[in-house]
Amino acid sequence: MDTMRDRFAPVLSRLLDEDPRVAVVLAEIGADGFTGAQRRHPDRVINVGIREQLLIGAGAGLALAGLRPVVHTFASFLVERPFEQVKLDFGHQGVGGVLVSAAASFDWPAGGFTHMAPGDVALLDTLDGWTVHVPGHPDEAEALLRHAVAAGDDKVYVRLSVQSNAQALPVDGARFHTVREGRGGVVIAVGPMLDNVLAATEGLDLTVLYATTVRPFDGEALRRATEAGVGMGVGADVVLVEPYLAGTSTSAANDALSDIPHRVLGLGVGRAELRRYGQVDEHMAAHGLDARSLRERISGFLGAGALLV
Structure with missing residues (x-):
């Protein structure tokens, strides 16, 4: 490809x-x-x-x-x-x-x-x-x-990136795309992070949103995706997985959910410089963005909210 x-x-x-x-x-x-x-x-x-x-x-x-x-x-x-x-x-x-x-x-x-x-x-x-x-x-x-x-x-x-998901999804330059629906929390996968996020959350009761336009941030889509958790009285748990600096979009997610109880975890590239440059997949693993690491980090944050389907 x-x-x-x-x-x-x-x-x-x-x-x-x-x-x-x-x-x-x-x-x-x-x-x-x-x-x-x-x-x-x-x-x-x-x-x-x-x-x-x-x-x-x-x-x-x-x-x-x-x-x-x-x-x-x-x-x-x-x-x-x-x-x-x-x-x-x-x-x-x-x-x-x-x-x-x-x-x-x-x-x-x-x-x-x-x-x-x-x-x-x-x-x-x-x-x-x-x-x-x-x-x-x-x-x-x-x-x-x-x-x-x-x-x-x-x-x-x-x-643009050399990293790529296996398949393209419809994009409109504005809205997030719902890839999977669940009740235990929301994971937003940005751009080339989608495949790893889907592998990491396989079998978990989570909604996965796919974002290819991150500014403006589609706060309405995030709010809709959190309705199940809010309706159950457990608030909104959100994990952002971004292919750039960790936490870049946490403030945008917080603003979108400012009137309801929520928690946000921002995952992405760490601040520390990795001086052994290696290969792209080695950087992914070192920053905890490979599927195995993401599953551990997402499950650890959501706890019982991410029960197996």
Whole structure:
């Protein structure tokens, strides 16, 4: 199966052909995929070289000129390094664009910590008005890329990953998807975490929600999913499993359930730097995101609420 990033250049190249507003801004990374598109649209495929602050500034400038810029590089160079430009050039100037990242949390372990950005979504969460898509399958990535480009002049972040679920699910760029229903608690699986969450919760009396758009956070879906526990007088127990910094969405879940008794456990990538870079699956296990570890952590938190079905 191809990866999410394999879809990026072909999808955007077609969008460049279809929509004269679309422009792509690159900083060397991924430029080879746009050779043909650059020949056809030399004024709308721009490679600024290894200059990430300029990457963001150029994208925002294109937006000021009325175009719909799609800006792409690794997450550490797209969100972390030029964060001031993201904050000012897009946010302060009140323009929109699409930031598309790759290799965020630990997708390229050999690159080391300089090429890892598990805090990217949390960092964007400090800014106002960003929509954040976290697809879990290449088909979902393609759909959400198209959705992001078509989203008027909104500010959108699309987080691509080499990690993938086995099957794609319907995505609409807004709502959580109910994959499994139960009464003992709710587990929200974000993007490529779904398969591990389903394996970890097999046989447990739990609702599993699937989230590919995490900002805005679908608080209504979470509230509906907790109705069974609240109706039984046991309150709402929620576990968030995210492929980035642990706890990134706990405040959003707390806000959604602010008027009812609840507990929230945020699982994700830990803060400690893992200096033996290894492979992606080794990072997953080290952060407790493999299926076995997730089952232990989820069951330990929910206790009797997660009784076997």
